[in-house]
Amino acid sequence: MFEDIGNLMHGFAVVLQPQNLLLMVVGIVLGVIVGVLPGLGGANGVAILLPLTFSMSPTSAIIMLSCIYWGALFGGAITSILFNIPGEPWSVATTFDGYPMAQQGKAGEALTAAFTSSFVGALFAVIMITLVAPLVASFALRFGPAEIFSVYFLAFCSFVGLSKEPPFKTVASMMIGFALGAVGLDQMTGQLRLTFGSETLIGGFDFLIAVIGLFGIGEILLTMEEGLSFRGKSAKIDLKVVLKTWKELPRYWLLSLRSCLIGCWMGISPAGATPASFMSYGIAKRISKRGAHFGKGEIEGVIAPETAAHAAGTAALLPMLALGVPGSPTAAVLLGGLLIWGLQPGPLLFVEQTEFVWGLIASMYMGNLVGLIVVLTCVPLFAAILRIPFSVIAPIILVLCAIGAYTVHNNTFDVVMMLVFGVVGYFMKKANYPLAPLVLAIVLGDKAEVSLRQALLGSQGNLGVFFSNALVSTVMTLGLIALFWPIIQNGISRVRGALGASRPAQ
Amino acid sequence: MSATSKVLTFGVAACVSGAIALSITPAKAWEPTHPIEIIVPAGTGGGADQMARTMQGIITKHNLSKQPVVVINKAGGAGGEGFLDVKNSKGNDHKLIITLSNLFTTPMATGIPFSWKDMTPVAMMALDEFILWTNAEKPYKTTKDYIDAIKAAPDNSFKMGGTGSKQEDQIITVALQKATGKKMIYIPQAGGGAVAVQLVGNHVDSTVNNPIEAVAHWRAGKLNPLCVFDSKKLDYKEKIAGDKSWNDIPTCKSAGLNIEYLMLRGYFMPPGVSKDAVAYYVDMFKKVRETPEWQKLMSDGAFNTTFMIGDEYTKWVAANEKLHEDLMKEAGFLAPKSN
Numbered sequence: 037m038f039e040d041i042g043n044l045m046h047g048f049a050v051v052l053q054p055q056n057l058l059l060m061v062v063g064i065v066l067g068v069i070v071g072v073l074p075g076l077g078g079a080n081g082v083a084i085l086l087p088l089t090f091s092m093s094p095t096s097a098i099i100m101l102s103c104i105y106w107g108a109l110f111g112g113a114i115t116s117i118l119f120n121i122p123g124e125p126w127s128v129a130t131t132f133d134g135y136p137m138a139q140q141g142k143a144g145e146a147l148t149a150a151f152t153s154s155f156v157g158a159l160f161a162v163i164m165i166t167l168v169a170p171l172v173a174s175f176a177l178r179f180g181p182a183e184i185f186s187v188y189f190l191a192f193c194s195f196v197g198l199s200k201e202p203p204f205k206t207v208a209s210m211m212i213g214f215a216l217g218a219v220g221l222d223q224m225t226g227q228l229r230l231t232f233g234s235e236t237l238i239g240g241f242d243f244l245i246a247v248i249g250l251f252g253i254g255e256i257l258l259t260m261e262e263g264l265s266f267r268g269k270s271a272k273i274d275l276k277v278v279l280k281t282w283k284e285l286p287r288y289w290l291l292s293l294r295s296c297l298i299g300c301w302m303g304i305s306p307a308g309a310t311p312a313s314f315m316s317y318g319i320a321k322r323i324s325k326r327g328a329h330f331g332k333g334e335i336e337g338v339i340a341p342e343t344a345a346h347a348a349g350t351a352a353l354l355p356m357l358a359l360g361v362p363g364s365p366t367a368a369v370l371l372g373g374l375l376i377w378g379l380q381p382g383p384l385l386f387v388e389q390t391e392f393v394w395g396l397i398a399s400m401y402m403g404n405l406v407g408l409i410v411v412l413t414c415v416p417l418f419a420a421i422l423r424i425p426f427s428v429i430a431p432i433i434l435v436l437c438a439i440g441a442y443t444v445h446n447n448t449f450d451v452v453m454m455l456v457f458g459v460v461g462y463f464m465k466k467a468n469y470p471l472a473p474l475v476l477a478i479v480l481g482d483k484a485e486v487s488l489r490q491a492l493l494g495s496q497g498n499l500g501v502f503f504s505n506a507l508v509s510t511v512m513t514l515g516l517i518a519l520f521w522p523i524i525q526n527g528i529s530r531v532r533g534a535l536g537a538s539r540p541a542q
Numbered sequence: 543m544s545a546t547s548k549v550l551t552f553g554v555a556a557c558v559s560g561a562i563a564l565s566i567t568p569a570k571a572w573e574p575t576h577p578i579e580i581i582v583p584a585g586t587g588g589g590a591d592q593m594a595r596t597m598q599g600i601i602t603k604h605n606l607s608k609q610p611v612v613v614i615n616k617a618g619g620a621g622g623e624g625f626l627d628v629k630n631s632k633g634n635d636h637k638l639i640i641t642l643s644n645l646f647t648t649p650m651a652t653g654i655p656f657s658w659k660d661m662t663p664v665a666m667m668a669l670d671e672f673i674l675w676t677n678a679e680k681p682y683k684t685t686k687d688y689i690d691a692i693k694a695a696p697d698n699s700f701k702m703g704g705t706g707s708k709q710e711d712q713i714i715t716v717a718l719q720k721a722t723g724k725k726m727i728y729i730p731q732a733g734g735g736a737v738a739v740q741l742v743g744n745h746v747d748s749t750v751n752n753p754i755e756a757v758a759h760w761r762a763g764k765l766n767p768l769c770v771f772d773s774k775k776l777d778y779k780e781k782i783a784g785d786k787s788w789n790d791i792p793t794c795k796s797a798g799l800n801i802e803y804l805m806l807r808g809y810f811m812p813p814g815v816s817k818d819a820v821a822y823y824v825d826m827f828k829k830v831r832e833t834p835e836w837q838k839l840m841s842d843g844a845f846n847t848t849f850m851i852g853d854e855y856t857k858w859v860a861a862n863e864k865l866h867e868d869l870m871k872e873a874g875f876l877a878p879k880s881n
Binding site for chain 1: 595617619655701746759842
């Protein structure tokens with residue numbers, strides 16, 4: 037333990053070299069740019085910039101790459117809040133309350149809350165990695181198909197019943213999402229599904245295309261219908277908003293802690309940042325006193341998903357280093373980088389490459405801090421974008437969306453699909469069908485399906501596999517409780533009501 | 543075989559460098575004029591992706607191309623997306639695709655319309671080996687122990703983890719079932735790294751991971767290699783895990799399992815590309831093979847380093863396609879002919 041802390045201090049010494057500090061700032065700025073452009077997410081950004089780092093020492097290279105990663109994570113929140121376009125799957129939940137806040141002229145507050153929560157979440161996860169890395173790696177090994185399915189199950193359950201729309205509409209929207217998610221190759225049988233002989237459909241519907249269309253384009257259509265305004269939204273350009281928001285944030289420490297724990301747990305079990313953000317948002321809405329106001333611009337609705345997503349994103353780096361299994365596409369590209377530098381991820385990396393590992397962990401601390409400073413100073417600048425009249429900014433967003441959609445697979449068909457999804461999103465909003473369940477189903481539906489079928493294949497169809505050990509039983513039970521919580525709550529209040537009514541009679 | 547393949551390679555190399563020399567004399571040699579794309583018909587982090595990205599790094603670091611190299615993953619439809627892209631980029635001299643066995647298995651299993659004949663063969667960079675792995679906590683010390691255990695138990699008692707469905711890992715599993723006469727439960731995962739971790743966590747009983755996918759866990763004492771699905775032992779004698787080297791792993795044949803399987807790691811280009819462009823990439827790949835980084839990748843992953851180009855490569859691919867057709871037919875993996 038003390039030896040580890042010594043190593044960490046040595047890592048800080050490496051990271052604080054002026055050259056490495058400079059690389060950090062460069063990495064963060066590049067990362068933010070990459071994160072702001074929808075579609076060009078962290079994974080693409082790191083992949084494109086990876087060759088730049090081949091001439092550096094592995095430690096410098098990983099510092100720069102992980103800073104691009106942090107920058108992209110921070111940047112993803114910007115478009116979610118300002119334009120309702122999530123750049124990454126885990127930013128979707130941030131749009132639910134972040135975008136309404138921006139609409140009410142509170143973009144600065146929303147951005148500050150998002151950035152600060154990201155920082156808190158990531159910091160919490162790094163501290164956990166520092167203290168209990170070996171324990172965590174062995175915990176990750178306990179997740180087989182049944183355990184992984186139970187985690188997805190919990191994510192879905194804690195999200196069902198959240199929306200204010202009728203449950204029927206929520207279920208309908210989710211089912212459309214499952215159907216869209218099923219298009220393409222079925223991993224379990226190696227057969228194509230629902231492609232109708234079309235070559236363009238064999239890759240299935242990418243989540244990003246759907247989201248850019250449903251949220252981004254759909255939003256533009258709705259706004260246009262309300263008439264093109266030539267005045268921008270009022271947004272104060274003042275750094276004071278950061279300090280003002282900071283004063284409020286400590287009030288939500290319990291929410292942050294809970295979100296951090298959810299995030300770390302989801303990051304280690306290979307479910308990842310996306311279910312973490314949804315689950316955290318869902319639970320926050322259930323528990324918060326202001327739960328009924330979620331979705332209308334509640335700051336708690338920004339803090340919960342952002343904290344959890346970044347705790348998960350950071351914690352996911354641990355299985356990558358210790359087991360060689362990337363927790364996210366970006367982590368996969370980083371993994372490729374490690375191999376090129378001749379570093380072999382696996383249980384022995386921590387023993388054989390101490391300098392590199394602790395340099396990386398030190399750079400997580402510093403990269404996050406530098407990142408927070410860089411993005412916070414830019415908050416007024418980002419918020420000021422909203423002062424530009426919609427009629428000017430809409431075509432720019434449209435072009436960015438099209439570029440983003442194209443970049444995902446370098447495919448023109450995807451741009452057409454994005455527009456189709458935009459029209460679908462517009463009509464769904466008009467008819468009051470919630471979009472979030474659809475998105476959740478596209479992102480997690482096929483993964484949940486695959487782990488369900490893997491588990492049932494292994495157990496020869498016996499459903500008992502989902503209650504076969506303490507871990508999986510606990511998670512499944514939590515899921516069931518979350519699913520039936522409204523009924524349970526109703527029951528409790530009825531019993532209470534009955535007791536209350538009978539008491540005076542006694 | 544390595545000695546003969548070296549001689550062969552040398553001979554072919556001499557012929558090709560002769561051809562390049564000839565093409566230089568009349569006109570200036572072909573050079574890329576914009577960035578070179580390498581398509582990976584698989585996800586990030588897998589074997590093909592690692593090789594493509596390592597090559598990208600080598601080419602950049604050693605300045606082997608004046609134009610940058612871009613690696614693009616097109617994994618949709620078991621790689622069909624990537625192959626269709628190359629097939630439809632007729633005459634594009636700046637596009638390459640690295641293959642795995644899905645070059646053969648994807649069109650056969652799914653009916654996605656492409657074949658290697660739709661593309662221009664460039665070079666075989668290496669062949670990837672397959673090893674039978676079990677968890678080190680389990681009592682199986684030799685292949686025989688494990689096979690006996692399978693034979694002694696009823697059908698579907700043992701779980702095999704593998705990458706994808708109706709692809710190389712499942713083909714080997716079917717061959718194993720035939721050899722033991724017992725059915726196994728095959729559980730497909732999305733990638734080789736995840737497969738190895740499922741074995742470390744004891745969620746499956748064995749895997750047929752490529753060396754590079756499982757080596758880290760072997761070195762950490764978590765996994766145990768039983769045998770290699772090749773006609774001869776691996777060449778690498780450097781100690782890897784304790785006092786064991788790749789060379790110490792017996793062949794499956796010697797352990798009574800008559801199964802051999804090697805996977806192509808080679809390059810193709812779109813149809814109708816210029817001969818000069820192909821010659822340029824062959825020359826570039828030869829330079830890549832000489833770098834220490836490439837040699838490190840080869841020894842880390844215990845690759846079979848056979849290099850082939852031209853007619854020899856084309857013939858090998860044709861023969862390998864036939865082999866896959868037989869294996870897939872036998873396993874019942876061929877797509878019903880509908881269109």
